[in-house]
Amino acid sequence: ANKQNDSCLRMAYIMAFVISYHKSTINRHKKPFNPILGETYEFLAPDGSYKFVSEQVSHHPPISAGHAEGPDFVWYGDTNIKSQFWGKSMEVTPLGTSHVILKKFNEHFTYKRPVTSVQNIIFGKMYIDHHGEVPFNNITTGDSGILDMKKRGWTGSDAYVTTGNIKDKTGKVRYTIDAKWDSYFTVIDAQTKKKIKIWEGKPLPEGNREQFYFSMFARQLNYLHADMVKKLPPTDCRLRPDQRALEYGNNDLAKSEKHRLEEKQRARRKELKEKNEVHKMFWFQETTDSITGEKIYKYKGNYWEKREKGDFKDCLDLFT
Numbered sequence: 396a397n398k399q400n401d402s403c404l405r406m407a408y409i410m411a412f413v414i415s416y417h418k419s420t421i422n423r424h425k426k427p428f429n430p431i432l433g434e435t436y437e438f439l440a441p442d443g444s445y446k447f448v449s450e451q452v453s454h455h456p457p458i459s460a461g462h463a464e465g466p467d468f469v470w471y472g473d474t475n476i477k478s479q480f481w482g483k484s485m486e487v488t489p490l491g492t493s494h495v496i497l498k499k500f501n502e503h504f505t506y507k508r509p510v511t512s513v514q515n516i517i518f519g520k521m522y523i524d525h526h527g528e529v530p531f532n533n534i535t536t537g538d539s540g541i542l543d544m545k546k547r548g549w550t551g552s553d554a555y556v557t558t559g560n561i562k563d564k565t566g567k568v569r570y571t572i573d574a575k576w577d578s579y580f581t582v583i584d585a586q587t588k589k590k591i592k593i594w595e596g597k598p599l600p601e602g603n604r605e606q607f608y609f610s611m612f613a614r615q616l617n618y619l620h621a622d623m624v625k626k627l628p629p630t631d632c633r634l635r636p637d638q639r640a641l642e643y644g645n646n647d648l649a650k651s652e653k654h655r656l657e658e659k660q661r662a663r664r665k666e667l668k669e670k671n672e673v674h675k676m677f678w679f680q681e682t683t684d685s686i687t688g689e690k691i692y693k694y695k696g697n698y699w700e701k702r703e704k705g706d707f708k709d710c711l712d713l714f715t
Contacts, residue, residue, distance in 0.1 A: 396408035396409055396412075396468075396497055397467045397468070397497055397498075397499045397500070401569075402500070402502065402533060402536045402538055402563075403538050403540075403561045403562075403563055403569040403570055404570070404582070404591075405497065405500070405502070405533075406504065406531055406533055406538055406540050406561050407540075407561055407570055407572075407582045407591075407593060408593055409495055409504055409506070409531065410506075410531055410540055410542060410559070410561075410572070410580070411574075411580040411593040411594040412594075413493075413506055413508070413529070413531075413542075414542065414544075414557060414574060414576045414580055414594070415576075415580065415594050415596065417509075417525050417576045417577075418576065418577050418578070418596045419599070419608065419609070419610045419613060420511075420523055420525070421522070421523060421577060421608070422522075422523075422604075422608040423523070423607060423608050423609075424513055424521050424522070424523050425607060428632075428635070428637070428638055428653075429457065429657075430451040430457060430459060430632065431451060431635075431656060431660050431713050432451055432452075432453070432454040432660060432664075432674055433450070433451060433630055433674065433676075433677070433711045433713055434450070434451040434630055434631075434632050434635075434713060435448065435449065435450045435451075435628060435630040435631050435632070435677075435678070436448070436449045436631060436632050436633075437449075437627070437631065437698070437702075438616070440465070443465075443466075444465045444466070444467070445463050445464060445465030445467075445468070446463065446464060446465065446699065447461060447462070447463040448461070448462055448463075448678060448694070448698045448699075449461035449462075450630075450676060450677060450678045450679055452473070452676050452679055452681070452692050453475075454660075454664075454674075456475065456476070457474075458473055458474055458475045458692070459473060459474045460472075460473040460474075460676075460679045460692035460694075461473065461474075462678075462679075462694035466498070467497065467498055467499065468495060468496060468497055468498060469494075469495070469496040469498070470493070470494065470495050470496075471493070471494050471693070471694060472491065472492070472493030472494060473491055473691070473692050474489075475489070475490040475491050475690075476488060476489050476490060477490055482516075482517070483514070483515065483516055483517050483518070484512055484513060484514045484515070484516060485512065485513045485516060486510060486511070486512045486513075487510065487511045487512070488510050489507065489508035489509075489510075489511075490689075491687075491689050491690070491691065492505050492506070492507060492684065492686075492687045492689060492691075493505070493506050493507075493508065494686075500535075501535065502533055502534075502535040502536065503533070503534040503535050503686070504531065504532065504533050504534070505531070505532050505534060505686060505687065506529065506530065506531045506532070507529055507530055508529065509525045509526055509527045509529050509542075509544045510525070510526055510527040511523065511524070511525050512524050512525075512526065512546075514547075522547075524546065524547045524554075525544055525576060526544045526545060526546035526547070527544060527546075528541055528542070528543055528544075529541065529542040529543075529544060529559075531561075534686060536563075536564055537563070537564030538561065538562065538563050538564055538569075539561070539562050540559065540560065540561040540562070541559045541560060542557055542558075542559040542572065542574075543557065543558050543559050544556075544557045544576060545557065545558075554577075555575040555576050555577040555578065556574075556575055557572065557574040557575060557576050557580075558571075558572055558573065558574070559571070559572040559574075560572060560585075561582070568585045569584070569585055569586075570582040570583060570584060570585060571583045571585060573590075577596060578595070578596045579592060579594060579595045579596065580592070580593050580594040580595075581593065597610075600614070617633055617638070617642060618633075619633045619634075619639075625705070626702055626705065628701075628702070628707040628710045629707060629710050629711070629712055629713070629714065629715075630677075630707075630710050630711055630713055634714055635652075635656070635714055636648075636652040636656075636714060637649045637650075637652035637653040637655075637656060640652055656713070656714065659713070660713075676692070677709075677710065677711075678694060678695055678697075678698050679692040679693060679694055679695060680692070680693055680695050
């Protein structure tokens with residue numbers, strides 16, 4: 396996006412980024428691990444393009460807050476949701492707004508996320524669908540965009556179909572969108588009709604069915620080596636013994652460790668209640684978004700500075 400001189404085309408690249416990460420969710424309908432309150436995760440891109448940190452900031456409802464930053468951009472948002480169970484299906488509606496700041500142009504973008512539904516929970520082949528209108532706004536320039544992710548019908552012929560447009564600050568349509576969230580994202584110049592393919596999905600690696608349909612990138616996110624252990628805070632989820640045991644195929648140990656960690660979390664919650672105290676976030680703080688007026692979890696900073704110094708002595712002991 397930073398390489399585009401056209402602000403509306405910059406928005407198109409951000410839209411493609413948002414739609415692209417839904418591709419790898421198609422068959423991933425197994426229940427994930429429940430994050431423990433205060434649990435964290437960090438990621439440093441090998442090419443130095445960005446670094447990311449997240450923290451589980453709420454247990455009921457479960458919310459993770461995240462912040463990513465690199466030489467070109469800043470991203471922040473959270474996973475707060477509202478869920479509804481309909482018997483045969485489940486629907487998850489994301490709450491709140493995600494933010495992207497492009498440093499080169501000093502532009503601030505906001506966007507929502509689509510509704511996610513899990514269909515055929517009781518009978519038939521279970522599948523995940525992402526649908527609904529997804530609005531985008533460039534707060535700096537006044538440009539706006541909309542993605543219309545079509546809800547899958549019973550025939551499946553319209554599965555993954557996504558349309559939309561991007562308008563400049565005067566309301567003029569500059570680009571229309573032709574996309575499928577499982578495979579590609581193309582914008583079409585409204586005046587010249589020139590097509591620009593911004594994103595094309597890659598096939599999942601061999602053996603993906605046995606690896607929970609993870610992409611090669613996702614497979615490596617739980618990787619842990621000796622040098623990393625020396626730098627991670629004790630709250631990093633890669634240090635969870637239940638998760639590690641499951642990855643190594645020791646299901647009995649994973650089950651017992653999961654129970655132990657959950658009991659430890661309940662005991663800490665009870666202790667805080669008896670002291671009339673509440674859990675305090677380490678790296679984020681709850682505040683009001685100055686742009687949307689919504690509740691947001693803002694990164695307080697200092698994580699990477701403490702990591703550099705190896706100064707995580709004040710962090711919670713969640714796993715031992």
